[in-house]
Amino acid sequence: MAGDDARPRVLRGAYECIAREGMAKTTVDDVAAASGVSRASIYRLFPGGKDELLRETVGWEMDRFFLHLGEELGDAADFPEFLERALPLARRELLEHAVLQKVLETEPDRLNALITVQQHRVIGAIAAYFLPLLERDRDAGLVAADVDLAPVAEYVARLCLSLIASPGRHDLGDPAEVRRLVRGELLGGVLVV
């Protein structure tokens, strides 16, 4: 029987397999061997089989990534400061993420789908993380009181993901540029001036 911890064990096992073999070569049998969870239990947890497992593994790793970000930046005084520190840090960690960069190099198609047409999953997670930070700033009088913050959190999550994955003309290593983005394009509509 798969215990309560089977799901994270399977996801961790799948992540290890992807790191070693890439996405195409990873099989459900490999993940069963790596996680110590039976093939039958894996299919019960992930009825969509390998595709669902890969998708959930990317989501799981992204959650870990943002959890780590939260730990690093938990002491930020307010949401603008949080974002000003989070954007360069997330960009740097994305570039240094060995598994992500390996998969991007060898199997970009699979990963591209997961972070573009399937991005609503990760956006939902980021927005859920941002919302209480925005609410805290509203209670402190930094954010306009009459604004519905859920769509704001969603907007900021989308555009932060956009900047982290493809900064384009924006240099996220330049604090003045990041400050301009955060207080202008990202939060200009809600910050009390």
Added chain:
Amino acid sequence: MTLIAAPPSVTALPTDVRLRDAALACIGRFGLAKTTVDDIAREAGCSRATLYRYFDGKPAIVRAMLVAERDRIIDALVDAGRAAPTFADAVVEVVVAGARELRAHEALQFLLAHEPEAVLGHLAFGPGDRLLTAVGDAIAPAFDRWLSPAAATRAGDWLARLVRSYVLMPHPPVDFTDPIAARAFLRQLVLPGLSSLGLAESREPS
């Protein structure tokens, strides 16, 4: 696939344009992988031999079609912005026009639904950097009545990001093809940021 000859107004177009249009129509119907040179020639109402006088093969036609489509859409967006009475209206018009062009684009929508690997590689990560920079530069003239070139380019970049996220990806919380919804959203969340960046350098409409 039709064997019926195209109407005269279409056959009057130059052959290379007809071939580009035919490639676009075929991809909207069959996708990129399944579209053949023969399909394109038949759709354009010309022979395979004629096709090869203009293009090296399918990849060359597809490249030419992509350039033409990009230019057509960019021109439409720039015109939409320039015709607007205020900067705020220009931002709304550009976003709504962009959303409508992309949402109604049969070839793009077919590929996103059935052959995402043909499209997504151009949208994400490094290629996404190049795409956003190019689109930002190209649509900046939509705002040059109100903003300095640098501020206009920055606005173009941001709107390209918005459209990429809210129009090309599924499950958007707001429908940018709807002008009322788009205006409310942009006015609240986007315009204050763009205006605060551009106002110092902004100019009166000429």
